[in-house]
Each structure stands twice: as structure tokens, then as C-alpha cells.
Amino acid sequence: MREAITLALRRQRATAAVAAVLGLLWGVLAGWTARTGGPAALLTLLPVLALAWSLLPIFGRPSTTELRVDERDRAFFVPPRRRPSFRCVILGFLAYQIVYHPVAARDEFWWVYPSIAGPLAVVMAVALWRRVPEVALTPAGITAGDPLRHVHVPWEALDPAAPVRPPRAGSLQLPVRSPGLVRRGGIIRRRQVGVENWDLDVAPGLLAAAVTHYVAHPEHRAAIGTPEEYARLRRVLGGGG
Structure with a gap:
């Protein structure tokens, strides 16, 4: 990564x-x-x-494009487009x-x-x-950002009862229930917590489905970043993006 x-x-x-x-x-x-x-x-x-x-x-x-697997940093990550x-x-x-x-x-x-x-x-x-646009899913949570802002959202800060909203206008909105756990930084800060995918090299539907899955299934978070877990995730999600 x-x-x-x-x-x-x-x-x-x-x-x-x-x-x-x-x-x-x-x-x-x-x-x-x-x-x-x-x-x-x-x-x-x-x-x-x-x-x-x-x-x-x-x-x-x-x-x-699919998510990338980084075993060393234990993350599923997305770099920007070329x-x-x-x-x-x-x-x-x-x-x-x-x-x-x-x-x-x-x-x-x-x-x-x-x-x-x-x-x-x-x-x-x-x-x-x-900074470049990027996003990473780790056992601890979601780290995302672009040149103007960045955010880290622990899994515990997200509401498992509220699915991740489908991407609209290039932004994936996260269902935050505990805003005090969210760490924000950068030049511009927004009230809503989301992931802008305009410049990200990943299928927006796949990213939304992966986040939704780990919000609802905390038992699988510890394995994030391993090829075996990514293979399991894709089977659960039906192999589509």
C-alpha cells in the first residue's frame, strides 16, 4: 500500500x-x-x-476495479486513478x-x-x-481522504442498522452514530462523513458493499488485509462490483 x-x-x-x-x-x-x-x-x-x-x-x-490487498499493513486499500x-x-x-x-x-x-x-x-x-485520494479498510476502521481533507472512522462509530448509502454524485456517505470517535483533518472539513470516489480506482458499489459488510459483521474485521479474507468477502458479495 x-x-x-x-x-x-x-x-x-x-x-x-x-x-x-x-x-x-x-x-x-x-x-x-x-x-x-x-x-x-x-x-x-x-x-x-x-x-x-x-x-x-x-x-x-x-x-x-477491485480492492487491493496489503498483507503487511493489514488493509484492503484503494489508490487513485492514474x-x-x-x-x-x-x-x-x-x-x-x-x-x-x-x-x-x-x-x-x-x-x-x-x-x-x-x-x-x-x-x-x-x-x-x-496527499493523494485514497481509502483503506483495516481491522480498526476506515481511513479515507483526498488532497483537501482526510478522515479516520473506527468501525464502532458506524451504525450497523443503517446500510451505507449508495454512491451519489461521487460520494459514499457513511452512517456515523458516534461522531466523537471520528478523527478529521485537512484544509476542508465537512459535517457529513463520506468517501469521495471521483478519483479512486475502485468500483463504488464494491466499496459500499464491503463497508456495509464489515459494519454488520464485526467478527470478520480482524482478518481484513489477508488474501483469504478478501476471497471470502468476494464470495459473500457475489463476486460482483
Whole structure:
């Protein structure tokens, strides 16, 4: 698990760095073109299209991949998908906004966009440098997160009488009955406890079914992270995702 997450983090850092540099360079080019009377409309439209394109996977087809088994860390885990995260494209778009308006400088309010985009870009860059989207089921509970937030939910904090809600809008909501046991962290914290699966490389239905199973069957939690337990889990779940 650690090796897979470390490799994914390296890819994310490289992608974020490239996105930021491209955003800055494109902002300079588009701003200079606007200032000199060139075809600036096309150059300013492309970053918007790139941003819209990066958000399409949120509404697109989810992954169909299985959970991974890590015997050393005793976990069933999920790394992020290999495709570039939409957060990296957002960072590039923010970098574009930082330099475009100062270079174009068509009015006295050119500073508004950079003053907003600058701090947001710093926050996004730091977040992308620190964490990748991931989730792990362990004998102790569920650990999940993305660059902006992370959470650890002990199995005892979940309500066995309330099944895990089916994934909607890319988020798997967990039925927490003891919020005091939940540990949260990150830049953004939400009242509801859930697992965002937009960037996770796992079938959302399989993840929801696995969580529901272990909430209802505490006797099987100690074996989480072993191939034998995963084979048993898939038999119980019917082998489908």
C-alpha cells in the first residue's frame, strides 16, 4: 500500500508542477496577446475548456476495479486513478488567472483576479503536494481522504442498522452514530462523513458493499488485509462490483 500511494503521490506532484507552469506560461501568452490586440478570445477560452474537460470524470463512468490487498499493513486499500486529477487542472487554471490579468491590464481592477486566485493556488498546490485520494479498510476502521481533507472512522462509530448509502454524485456517505470517535483533518472539513470516489480506482458499489459488510459483521474485521479474507468477502458479495 505504501509503495502504491508513494508512487501515486510522485505522479501527482509532477502533474501539479507541470499544470502550474503551463498555466503561468499560457496566462502570459494570453495576456500579452490581449494587450497587443491579437486573438485573445481563443487563448482565454482554452483554459476554460480544459477546466470543464477535467471535471467530466466526476459525472462520467466510475471505475470497475477491485480492492487491493496489503498483507503487511493489514488493509484492503484503494489508490487513485492514474489519470491526471481535476484538482491539478484547477491549479493550472488558477495559475493562469494569476498572470493573465496583470499582463493584459485593460482596466484598474486587474488586481482582483490575482488577489483571489493567488491564495487559492497556494492552498491547492500545498494540498496536492501532501496527499493523494485514497481509502483503506483495516481491522480498526476506515481511513479515507483526498488532497483537501482526510478522515479516520473506527468501525464502532458506524451504525450497523443503517446500510451505507449508495454512491451519489461521487460520494459514499457513511452512517456515523458516534461522531466523537471520528478523527478529521485537512484544509476542508465537512459535517457529513463520506468517501469521495471521483478519483479512486475502485468500483463504488464494491466499496459500499464491503463497508456495509464489515459494519454488520464485526467478527470478520480482524482478518481484513489477508488474501483469504478478501476471497471470502468476494464470495459473500457475489463476486460482483
